[in-house]
Amino acid sequence: MSIRNIKKDHLKEHASVELVTPVDLPPLPNHEDPLKFWTQHETENMLVDLTVFAKGELTRQRKGGSWVGSFTGRPQLILQMAPAIEKVTFGYVKGSVRQLINSMRCWWRLLDTVEQAATMVGQNMDRVEDVRLLSRVHLEFVHRSGMRTEMYYPFYRIVNATLKLHNSSGLHWHPPENPDPKRYLPPEDQVKSLRIALKQEWEKVRQCWAQSDLVCANGFKPQTEKESTIQKHWQHFVKIQESSGRALPTTDELREGKGKGVFLKSTGMGILKMRNIIFPSRWEVETAFHLCLANTGWNPAVLSSLDACNGYEDFLQDHPRDPDSYLLKGTKVRAGGKEQLVKGLWKTKAGPGFIIKTWLERVAPLREQLKTMLVTEKIRYSQMVNEGASADELTCQLNKIQKIEMGCRSVWLYVSQRGGIEWLRPNSSVGVRLNGKPVTYMAKLIDQINRERAILSEAPISVVAPSDFRDLFALYVWRRTGGNILTLMHTLNHAHLRTTQGYTENNILNAERDSQARTFLDHLFDELDKGRVDITILAHLQRHGAVSKEMEQRLTEFRAHQRSRMGMACKDPFHPPAGIQPESKKNRMCGSQRCLLCKSHAVILPESMTGIAMRVEELNTMRDVLPVGIWLESRFPEELRNGIDILRLFSPDEVLEARTHWAQAIDNGSHYIPGLHIINNLSEAT
Incomplete structure (x- = not known):
């Protein structure tokens, strides 16, 4: 679904006053203090x-x-x-x-x-x-x-x-060293769950906006109680906008002079709900911001520094050769103002270009109101200078002006619960609440994800910081390109290949090794808590994940099987097939152990390769020393073919090494072929 293009002319009429020519501030206040x-x-x-x-x-x-x-x-x-x-x-x-x-x-x-x-x-x-x-x-x-x-x-x-x-020599001290930073990247399945959750949250935001815009359209007739409630709140909000001349009226204006309890009892309307119908909330702006981080590979500082004071044309434009695509440009101050580029498709609703453009259109009335406030405060500053205000008073007013200027530039405007125009700041991390306590957006989102994962008995995701999204994006590109460092260099906008090499080593390869070691220790201690250390289970947990009860039962049954001299398991060694041991008696274990011919009982194990290689070399030697007639009349040729076919299941290098070992052992007499002398004696007697 997509957000309908609803005209909001009512906002343009009273969102802001006509802006005057920008006011030039007088000189900065001089405190006449060297400090x-x-x-x-x-x-x-x-x-x-x-x-x-x-x-x-x-x-x-x-x-x-x-x-x-x-x-x-x-x-x-x-x-x-x-x-x-x-x-x-x-x-x-x-x-x-x-x-x-x-x-x-x-x-x-x-x-x-x-x-x-x-x-x-x-x-x-x-x-x-x-x-x-x-x-x-x-x-x-x-x-x-x-x-x-x-x-x-x-x-x-x-x-x-x-x-x-003071013309003195400088200090040449040996500085302290910080401990090596510990980078933790969640496993890929957890990263995938996190990305999906972000997209789902953004889709909820878009659906909420679409419903509000539809209900608030002129001439719309509500069909449900929910739509009636939304329309009632919207109509009251628009009425106060028109009377106050502001896109975002104050709480007192929205209550029309009534107390909180009286207003709620007489109208049944909530102030917070009114604002959220028209303008984004903190949760919504955090969702949009973090999804852009996940899909750009930028640092939070770069994404926060986009200057939207004059719209988005300065940093978000149509691609010059592809009108269906866009170019998003950021500036990395710490890299000397180096330009950071992201290309994407306009039709991708979870892409940073679409999100930023949609967001700026949504908060445009808030920005105009901030610009009006800015002009007012600048005029006030000039008046204070003319009135001879103290340096401290002028400084306080100047700080207020700079704060509003920061809001005018920020893409990420929203309305706080207290009804003020706010914006995301690089150092503002705690903005939502979880169980009554202030937490970061990612902490609350991951808590929601982990609740769902707990129901599915899946491992919880550790908290991810906004700065980790660049590493997660780099890991995603690294995987998709098969470890192409040049593509990664282009994606991360690095100027030098050595920078990408160091980044890959520190943030991807080392993180993977640390993650593997951490995962192994977690599995090891879990097994110790259960009173066991099973190497097979540990290996499966490390490579493939959880072990089900059915798998544990199969492993127990599998291990209960007895092994032949070739290292193959036997399902029923006391009842061998008649074709393998015709003279078998009840409760008598199989003596021939010709497992390569026993399809019904033999079980091939990962550790059976060495024993099968041994039997193949034994059969090769027997073929060379036995008379041709006896060899062809026996089932030895079939047994040899089966052994060679089974060895194809294993690593060729390991098979070659094992066969060479057993061939040499037979040649030098250190390995004895069971039953070979009996067959030779029978052939000589005939």
């Missing part, structure tokens, strides 16, 4: 405030997040480092600035720790208020504390930049 400066980034210009490192932080000041501990202030040290920090952070985005600040907090605590340790042992140590006082003692504490490289390097670079500004 406060701007990063001068084009879109994420951030105020860097180093005051906390001068004053210290003895109690928790920030709400939310994690607080590792207190540290004392070092005013001279931070003043000395501030020029280098301002120079290094020029052009930094907010994430890079936060990483630097976190690194400095970690080092400030370490400096306190070193000085406290020196005091405890009675040694005099100058308080570090100059970078030139850093010594090997501090490096020793770095390694002893287990500091990670992402906390070590930002501060280390600032120190060397500061030393360079």
